[in-house]
Amino acid sequence: MFTFIKLPHRLFIPKKEEESYIKIIKDDKVVFVLDYLLNNVSIARDKVNFTLENMIIECGFKPSHKENENNDQFKNILKGLLDLKIIKCDFVIADMKSKQMYTLNLNLIMENDFIQLFNTEKESILNSNIKEINNRKLLIYYGYIKSRMYGRPKDDDLGKSGGRPEVCFPSFKTITYDLGLTDKIINKYNEALIELNFIRIANAGHFYYADDKTKMERESCNIYTLYSEFEDTWKQNLKEGIKYYKGLEVNKTKVFTNKTTYKNNNRKLNGELGSIIKKEKLGTATEKDISRKNEILMSSSENADVMFQIKGLLENNEGMILSKIYTNMYSDKTAEKWYELEVTLGLIDENTNDLLIDYDYYKYAVMNYKKEEHDLFVNSIAKHKREKNIPTTPKDKGSFAKNKDKIVPVVETPIVPPPMPDRVVTVNVKKNNPFDSDAFRLKKIHEFILDVTRDNEDLKAKFSKEFRGRINGHVGAEIEKFEIEVNEFFENYNNNNDEITNDDEEWMNQEYNNYINEEWRQAQ
Known part of the structure; x- marks a missing residue:
């Protein structure tokens, strides 16, 4: 058993156009399988002698012969490593017996693209008692952050020579794509790693795009650095990391507000948008109203960040x-x-x-x-x-x-x-598009209502009282009016209910934004 092992960056993150090993094999337990192989390899011959049962137990799982459970899952991981040419073997993996001894060759080429995972780090995370945390998943997340981290030469002091700080700043969207974690879980894992003194986090604050007339504020990516017992070291890395992040070419069109407390301004814009849509239905919307509607739709669309970034790059590099x-x-x-x-x-x-x-x-x-x-x-x-x-x-x-x-x-x-x-x-062009039918539109409104009210009895009761007897039977313009009234009801409930949780508010705003994004797609 070594004091540390080297794990390739590509285990956790993509390399060029190639996906990470976790994404290819579609099972993050591959991290523990590689850890096991690297800890049991014979250096002289790159050989690993093992039983399937021992591998499963040492990785922290229980052997199970049931279909699609741990024995089958570990066999599939070994098949994936074989396909990637990371291991070589002369036995049929699908036919492996649990207690039989096998030998394979490990051929894990890393060059300089690797992290060091120390046993002390692994034991500290796997033995932690933080509530509602999956320790194995937390260890994988820590390996991911280390793989993303920029590393300076060992004796290159940031304070003396300047240059790029040892930080990384993957967005929640990137982390979700790479590891399949939700925003809520990412926040929990960040808090856990801070508590265990493995990482420190800062943030560049809120920003809006210079070309965004609505000045909709967005949250910056977190800036991550590894913890050091020397406080000045990690503080300097974070301080310089924020400067480095703000100075990136892709961020030159962002106006940073230096605010760090999140204030949801989507609600105000959603109310303004709903008002303009209502005017449109009544035929009283002005050209200024329509222009403002398009600004809000563009700013709120899922493609807005990419659009503003590309626009900024092209304007700063004309031609x-x-x-x-x-x-x-x-x-x-x-x-x-x-x-x-x-x-x-x-x-x-x-x-x-x-x-x-x-x-x-x-x-x-x-x-x-x-x-x-x-x-x-x-x-x-x-x-x-x-x-x-x-x-x-x-x-x-x-x-x-x-x-x-x-x-x-x-x-x-x-x-x-x-x-x-x-x-x-x-x-x-499609005059008979089934998605334009009254029945389909009414069905989508009903689904939206059911989703929003499913776990909120108070909201369900108030909605039933407000719309009793008015759910069905709408056609044509009546559906448009009904849709506006439904959206206004949920918006008003959001505004007036002090007890609504941040998760509820974020989720309901996301549901409404889905509606906005669809409107924007149609407006294109």
Whole structure:
């Protein structure tokens, strides 16, 4: 047994375009299997002698011969490691017996991409008594944070030489994708690791996008650093980490407010949006109202963060395409991703890397692109090129072009995003779309009501009293009116009920935002 083991970064996080081992094998117990193999490997020959039963027990689980339980799960993990060529064996994994001795070869190549997981760390986490915490999951989360952490050379002191601090700042969205954890669980794990003196956390405060006319405040990512017994060390890392985070190219269009206490301003915007929608139904909405509605919808949409970030990058690098911008930022992985997308969308020439369309339309296309609507964008861009008779003279050379020195300067013109023709047509072409039917719309409202009131008897009682006898029988414009009244009821309940919990408020706002995002999608 060693005092520490080395685990590859890719066990926890993706590497270039390749998913993490946890994602590929689809079982996070692979962390404990690799820990077991590394602790029992013969250094001279890279061989591990083991029984399946011993592996399962040493990993902290109980053997079970039932179908799809631990024995089968550990066999599947070994199959996954075999497919990844991390292990080699001359036996059939599916036929393994629980108590029989087996030998395999371990071929885990890590180079410099690894973390050190000390036995003291592992024992401290696995033996902790923090309530409502899955210790094994907590250990995996800690390994994930360590894998994300930037590491400086051993004798390179931040206070003396400056440079990049030892921090990481994965968003909750990124952590959820990588590990499948909810926001609530992530917060619990953060608190647990702080209590156990493994990490420290800071935050850059709230921000809004400079181009967002609603100035909707958003929360920054947490800044994480590893705990040190020298308080000045971790405090300096966090302080410099916040500066580093704010100075990133992708954050230059963010206006930081220096506020750290969360204040939900979605509620106010939702009320304003509901009022404008109501005016629209009554035919009294002005052009200013409609413009304001679109601003709120854009700011509240799921795609807003990406849209504002891309817009900021393009405005700060006028005339350049995204693959070149990200190359200049030394973000090769993102640059390659955008290059491939620019080629497949027909925005640039694959051989010369020339920009094939006018720059304004390029900006509109990349700011609004959605993966699920890829074919729509390809067709719309092709149609735009045909209709506009776009000249072949390049507007910009991408970072992968052969003749980078022949960049043609772009003439600055006001940005008036041209419409995406096919996108507009597809909204209204299906006259008999079942999703536009009165029955379907009423059904979705009913589902929303049931979801919101299911676990809240007080809310259910007040809703029943308010809408008794009015749930069914609506058609056409009556459904629109009913929908507005339902949304206003839940909004007013949110505003007037002091006892509503933060979780309830966040969840109900998310439900309403889902409605907003759908409205925004239709408005596109």
